[in-house]
Amino acid sequence: MTESGMRRRAPVNAGAWGADADKPKAPIASAKVLERMDVFTKFHDEDKIQTSRGASMALFSWVLVLVLLCSEAYEAFLEHLVVDTSLGDKLNITLDMTFHALTCADVHVDAMDVAGDNQMQVEHNMLKQRLSSQGERIGFPFLEDPTDFDSKKADALVGAAPWDYCGSCFQARTHTGACCNSCQDLEQAYLTQGLPMGKIKNTAPQCLPGFQAPAPSGPMQKGEGCNLKGFMSVNKVAGNFHIAFGDSVVKDGRHIHQFIPSEAPFFNVSHTIQHVSFGDEYPGRVNPLDGKVKYVSSTVGTGLFQYFIKVIPTHYKGRAGEAIRTNRISVTERFKPLHKEGEARLTGDSHAHNDQTSVLPGVFFIYDLSPFNVEVSTVSVPFSHFLVKLCAIAGGVFSISRLLDNVFYYSGVFLGKGTGFLAGTPR
Template sequence: MAALMHKLRTLDAYPKINEDFYRRTTSGGVITLASSIVMFLLFFSELRLYLHPVTETKLVVDTSRGETLRINFDITFPALACSIISLDAMDISGAEHLDVKHDIFKKRLDSHGNVIEARQDGIGSPKIEKPLQRHGGRLEHNETYCGSCYGAEAGDDDCCNSCEEVREAYRKKGWALSNVDLIDQCKREGFLQRVKDEEGEGCNIYGFLEVNRVAGNFHFAPGKSIRQSNILLHDLLAFQGDNFNISHKINKLSFGDYFPGVVNPLNGVQWTQETPSGMYQYFIKVVPTVYTDTRGHTIQSNQFSVTEHFKNQEIGHLQSLPGVFFYYDLSPIKVTVLEEHISFLHFLTNVCAIVGGVFTVSGILDAFVYHGQRAIKKKMELGKFS
């Protein structure tokens, strides 16, 4: 009978596993709980990577041409009045934009930084009745006004009907307007009085420039730019000041549109002048950047790096004009930033790898602990541990 039972057992197609494989232990429960926690943490980490796009960055040669560059700025000058600050821009192609007013806004600030008045630059000049005509008499009834340009007329029919137009005519001639009080338009509009009234005030100037996509510079400086013998000067005689405090804070400076992840290193930068006067210079390397999001929407923009330098004003040195100068150059290398989601198949493969890996490692650890405990128990039973 026993031999028959033995032969039947040899024919069993469903051999039973060793009892060690289904025995439950406390150490096994602890390892299972710990591995489950690790598995869930890794799963949620992988899920977060799947739900959030990954960024791929490449460097390519910039072959674009014939484009413009937009410069956005917001700068505060706590010790320079709005009436004396002018903005100029020029580039190596020869383009010049002197005393830019289009798309430029100014806010007058008191000594505590509070806004006194906000207006677009070039808007708000007073209109005075009966100004002095070019021929010398006062404006009569039904007579068209044509003010004198005080020798700066480019032609016989030129008229300067405001202080700003007289200053512009002088600038085009390369002349300095030394005595503004002698100019009828400036006297009537109270130009010097306005400058005097704004003494001690600050100015927040903001807006944007559209310039050629070539190396160039733009700067904020007191006075109006004039060109003499191919050298750019600033007419400071009208303001009767020797020292100008060009302390400033750059609230925002960017080249092109915003895109996610962009870092503009000059945002929030503040500099305080310690010396009587001078020129503060920023040397900027603009790097063209193309950003493409997960929906395929492309943003053509730029990033930049910057170095700084302060130059003390030297009496009689034409290059040491007081002001804040931004010199920019464009990199020949373009950065392409591509955002994309991980595919679901890739996500599923990673999840399977996480489950399989944690299960395998926890199994090895559980076997090591279990067999170690059994070996110690057997030795204790044999009396080897006493």
């Protein structure tokens, strides 16, 4: 440059760049090379063709991406199978079921297992609720045998009893279904049958302070129903619990039911299972027996309902570190009618006679334990995995949608329809 600001022409032999030429054009060349690596090509606005139907496809693609992303943002359950090493534990069974045609005086739960442990009438932790033939409640829930029941729970039953209340006589109950509506009635019933009162006087609702005895009411009527709700604790071995016809006794080490055979056809075991579970609840557990409804038809008659339950020990671990040792179950069921004629109608055999089989009418829950323990843990998708899925979903959806848009557009052009089959009118 001269003092006047004019550029001096470089000598001919000054080299390719000249003496005072701007030095480096290499960065410009490097930028050109870098631009060629751009895979995100741009178009001028006048080179774009935008259509309303293309916009609809883009909107649909966005919605689809959001839906797929929401489906990926979830908590999963990771399950691991190990050998069950727990020994000597108890199995807590929660039961809530309704018998539509059996009075509460006829509903008793017995439990027995392969270890030879027989538990007769294990209703001391179960509340019974009388129901009318229309399913309406009669009175309020009562305890059949409150000897081992928590007195704090029994306090919830204290109060003014309704006019149609029929207090339980517990172990002093009679076949006529007489009511013990006061503590004096209960004492008289035990005295008449020569039974010791024991702790019942301290736990029976009729004997608790504040209980108001209602006016005398009649015995339970035929046609009433009964809701049974509570829990029982049994040995953690294979066994069964059942509600069946007759009086249960243990004779010569065997669990038997004593009854009059001619009365068996009238033992209607129509029932609804509101809830049956083994152990505590945990998130995601399914109880297959919940909501099960079974009715005895007049054509087939009463019989034996059997639920074969496989109990699978389960150890649940939540995200917050909480641990729950419980069980899950799988169930199969079977019904066997009391009379051969009813069984014939189920099987289609027309040669059977109406002879009574050796079936005991009732509902049996027969359970067996799995030797394996399932460890269930809650896991969520890591954020890095979520980002990878986000890229994969967004890229895949928009690539496919753009491919389809191009196919429809150029197919329309090829067929002479101007802006394409799905392109619509250019904006």
